[in-house]
Amino acid sequence: MTNRITELFKIDYPIIQAGMIWNSGWRLASAASNAGILGLIGAGSMYPNVLREHIQKCKAATDKPFGVNVPMLYPNIEEIMNIIVDEGVNIVFTSAGNPKTWTSWLQDKGITVVHVVSSVKFALKAQDAGVDAIVAEGFEAGGHNGRDETTTLTLIPMVKEHLKIPLIAAGGIATGRAMLATMILGADAVQVGSRFVASHESSAHEAFKQVVVDAKEGDTQLTLKELAPVRLIKNKFYNEVQELYKKGTSAEELKELLGRARAKRGMFEGDLEDGELEIGQISGLIHNVKSVQDIVDDMLTEFVLAKNSVSLL
Template sequence: MKNRIKELFGIEIPIIQAGMIWCSGWELASAVSNSGALGIIGAGSMYPNILRTHIQKCKAAVGGKPFAVNVPMLYPQIEELMAIIIEEQVPIVFTSAGNPKTWTAHLKEKGIKVVHVVSSLKFALKAEAAGVDAVVAEGFEAGGHNGRDETTSLVLWPMVSQALQIPMIAAGGIASGQQILAAFALGAEAVQIGSRFVASEESSAHQAFKQAVIDAEEGDTMLTLKELAPVRLIKNEFFQQVQQAYIKGTTKDELQQILGRARAKRGMFEGDLIEGELEIGQVSGMIKNLKPAREIVEELWQDFENHKQALREI
């Protein structure tokens, strides 16, 4: 069966590692790409000169295999990031958190393939109209910043895949081959996985945060701060401060003061499990170990093949 994502990116395995701030530098991206899947450098936490270094190191490590860069559209120095991406001839860009019309045409003129991350059918249609090559449809279960509509993956994926002509990549709540098979059954041609790759040896997340992900159980994450930018977090002391503020009837400005600056860096990169933002998906409750990225990809795909075969035997 033809798989448009594999053809579009030139990859062997239709698994994409999400571009996660503070967690996905060149080490993780290159390890995933070298496994036959697609690795992504998360530019949202990088100064322009740091991004250039990560791109150059990733290019050297993958030896011609494809990789991508994720760029949140709200990044304050986005013009500089895009200029570096073009200069360094990055083959694929994933955009998120903004209007895809702003950069899609310019990037495609430079021969770069463009994918946009969406959390609703409405935004998926807008992304297709903007000319992107594919969309990532990310359900409410996902970690980090999320959609305001809280549409779950099981609902979002078929709505998007049935409405669009371009291929859909499914994201949100995937950490097993069985879940990958479900995504394919609902119209996906690839999956994007974040949380499982946070708990990888090559992830740039702090070891304490990786352990917190492994230790997380069902119900340990929750979406909050919808007035600012909805984000799914592990329920630590910072999260409880936010919840207490809601109980007291806080304002948006007061929430912003509580959030402050660099909370995500503090939690995920520096390992402050008390006062930091610990962004991770609901599927963290299924993640019980730390492994090399290549082993994660191989296990995911073998599990997918095993469950696909089991369904054929029913």
């Protein structure tokens, strides 16, 4: 299965495991890469010294390509980028910031740069900044999201219409059928997050993984737009946010309620009541925790079956 993305990353299959905070440590990234897809370490939840440790452990666990996802709004960004260069990482996915800031700097050091966007406008800005590929993420996705609430099914063909560089679809993709659908719409590959949260190798707390498995349609919601839009599971914390909205809240009141480290408490430490439980709408289709290899095998098998069934129409 060769195309522009498999050639760009030197991987076997056009699937990227998303670099999610508190879920995507070296175990998940190395398992993904060993399965023939691109594994990503999620730097957003890591102090610089922790990121260095995860990169080194990932290099020891796989001889396949892997990358690091870097949300550019986090502190210590210069130190993080220097660690990535020092450790010889060849692929960086950037998000939550201006791609012009780091793209040329990274590419001058031989690093392939991909930027995550949620709209045509930002896709074009990223392309103009010279990135090597783009992830276009629909608002079905878990975690931090676009403000426009554009769905993946709508976003991918609209971005594709204007794009010359490779396009990776994200948001609501956990099956081979969804992979085929987004590629028919113009994507060269898919980025998968929520399905890999519910994997044995994910660094998420086991209690959070079970919540993902138990989730049904309608159990997630995009909220906190005044701060940074985030899709999460409805729990006690979510209900407290909604109570503030009913009273006519301000951004400052929301910040005070949010506090610090809620995502860590929820996803990494397993506080299912007061933690922030970030996951995508597709969680309603995730019914078990599996190994990364089994997840990849399932997706590829379903992709081929779906492709063959469509060709018979």
